[in-house]
Amino acid sequence: MKPSAFDYARPRSVAEAVEALGSTEASRVLAGGQSLIPAMNFRLAEMSLLVDICDVDGLDTVSCDAAGVRVGAAATQTRVLDDADAAQAVPGLRATLRHVGHLQIRNRGTVCGSLAHADPAAELPALALASDALIGISGPRGRREVPAADFVTGPFTTVVEDGELVTDALFRRPPSGAVTVVDEVCRRAGDFALAGxxxxxxxxxxxxxxARLVGFGLRGVPTRMRNAEDVLAGWAGDHSIEAITDAVAADTTEVFDDTHAPGWYRRDAVTALVVRTVRSVLESHEAP
Ligand SMILES: Cc1cc2nc3c(=O)[nH]c(=O)nc-3n(C[C@H](O)[C@H](O)[C@H](O)COP(=O)(O)OP(=O)(O)OC[C@H]3O[C@@H](n4cnc5c(N)ncnc54)[C@H](O)[C@@H]3O)c2cc1C
Known part of the structure; x- marks a missing residue:
């Protein structure tokens, strides 16, 4: 199929982008287009104006400071994946992006586009929650910053309002000495996760x-697994894993049960990921 007819704007500044978005009710931001264009072609997404942000000044930057890594809304996933300073400051970025789609997708898809799209099975919103990210949003009333914990409100839904755009996301540095592990179960490499x-x-x-644990692909929003976090504090691999299994079960009472995978499978898969992760961290910690 072909998309419905739409107008196209290519602003050069955030102010111009906000103005364009506000010029009609049915406007939409275009970033990498890796999720939006297929949806338009299937006519699952329709708009009268597409506002392409790829030429907006200053949005394609990736910068590191004491707080962490700030990723501009036009910075592609490949750009961030290849940035050695970003990988050193927030190792979770590289670890996460390796799981996102395929090279061709990452070459066009943006980090902030993935946050704004808020696919329940996407890796980046989970990393944002795990790293306490702050998401910058600009609109007609100016700029605001929203903690990742408040950003995603449901499947494919965020706090970004009509007329606003995400301009950047600050992924915070992990505590010194912490290890970030990103792992998932999917049918084929590059597929969206059934559980991650x-x-x-x-x-x-x-x-x-x-331990700070965030599951994804489990339900409509990334899931902070606080019961499992509590059980793991002080865990030395010497107890039965039953306590972890019970804690993960308590953290995952609402799990997708659909044609891709039954709920029990997703719960078992994420339990296995938690156990595997903590064992591998303890083993690597013991290594001389
Ligand atoms: C074959 C395939 C496999 C994929 N596999 C994975 C995967 O394994 N994991 C994964 O996480 N993703 C995967 N993706 C999705 C990919 O990561 C997309 O790039 C990402 O979800 C959206 O980023 P984008 O820049 O392409 O956004 P777009 O497609 O341009 O936009 C997506 C949505 O977000 C909105 N949006 C984008 N940027 C902004 C902004 N700055 N402000 C406000 N709204 C904005 C758009 O209006 C649109 O509604 C896959 C895609 C494909 C086609």
């Missing part, structure tokens, strides 16, 4: 000190 996990784990003296 972003874990930021601090270990000391052969035991977990703290």
């Amino acid at each position: 996990l972003v874990a930021v784990v601090e270990a000391q003296d052969g035991a977990v000190r703290t």
Whole structure:
């Protein structure tokens, strides 16, 4: 199929982009187009004006400072994946982006576009939650910054309002010495996850000190797994894994149960990911 007819704007500044978005009710931001263009071709997405942000000054930047890595809304996933400074400051970015689609997708798709799209099975919104990211949004009333925990409100739904655009996301540095692990279960490499996990784990003296766990592909929004985090604090791999299984079950009471995978499978898969992750962190911590 072909998309419905639409007008196209290519602003050069954030102010121009906001003005264009506000000029009609049915406007939409175009970033990498890797999710939006297929949806338009299937006529699942229709708009009267497409506002392409790829030429907006200053939006294709990736910058590192003491707080973390700030990724502009036009920076592609490949650009961030290949940035050595970004990988050093927030290792989770590279670890996450390796799982996102394929090279061709990452060459066009943007990090902020993935956050704005808020696919429940996407890796980047989970990393944003795990790294306490701050998402910058500009609109007719100016700029605001929203913590990742408040950003995604449902499947494919965020706090971004009509007439606004995401301009950047700040992924914070993990605690010193923490290890970030991103792992997922999917049918084929590059597919969206049936169940996935972003874990930021601090270990000391052969035991977990703290763990921040975010599951994805499980339900409509990324899932902070606080029961499992509590059980893992102090875990040295010497107890039965039953406590972890029970905690993950408590964290995943609402899980997708659909044609892609039954709920019990997603729950078992993410439990296995948690156990595998914590074991691998403790093993690598023990290595001389
Ligand atoms: C074959 C295939 C496999 C894929 N596999 C994966 C995968 O494994 N994991 C994964 O996470 N993703 C995957 N993707 C999706 C990919 O990561 C997309 O690039 C991403 O979801 C959207 O980024 P984009 O820049 O292409 O956004 P677009 O497609 O341009 O936009 C997506 C949506 O977000 C909105 N939007 C985009 N940018 C902004 C902004 N700055 N402000 C406000 N709204 C905005 C658009 O209006 C639109 O509604 C895959 C895509 C394809 C085609």
